[in-house]
Amino acid sequence: MDHVEFGKYLSQQRELRGLSRDEVSRVTKISPSLIAALEEGQVERLPSRVFVLNYIRAYATVIGLAPEEAVLRYEEVDKATPEPSPVVLERERRKRAWVALAVVLVVLGVGALAALVMTGKAPNPFVR
Structure with a gap:
């Protein structure tokens, strides 16, 4: 069962x-x-x-x-029901860590670009 x-x-x-x-x-x-x-x-x-x-x-x-x-x-x-092996658990933990890191880097990149545009050091990519 x-x-x-x-x-x-x-x-x-x-x-x-x-x-x-x-x-x-x-x-x-x-x-x-x-x-x-x-x-x-x-x-x-x-x-x-x-x-x-x-x-x-x-x-x-x-x-x-x-x-x-x-x-x-x-x-x-x-x-x-078998417990997941430590190797599988570690793989899942690392995958979540990489995803979290990618999200943080994207947010920081967007923030940096917005700061540069707002200070006039970079052209606004949305204005022609």
Whole structure:
């Protein structure tokens, strides 16, 4: 079982009981987008694990499942999901750093050009 299958299990159990996502959201105070992410197995859209476990408990209680059984099912799925390797994490971190650096350099370049145009040391590129 993976996160998608676990989400399908939750949504099927909810539907069997005739409840909508909005009803579960209203009673649990969990946002509809997080309910959708949980039911669709979109782990990347979910907050940290401690919150997810509490959401699962609340969700299960509202739809009439045993909360701890639902949490155990989730933990089995979560443990089966491999963690990204340190190499992959470092690659992603470096990519974000390069993107941030590029954005800073573009902003500085535009600022420098604007300063030169405003002081009259460079012609305005927008005026003919």
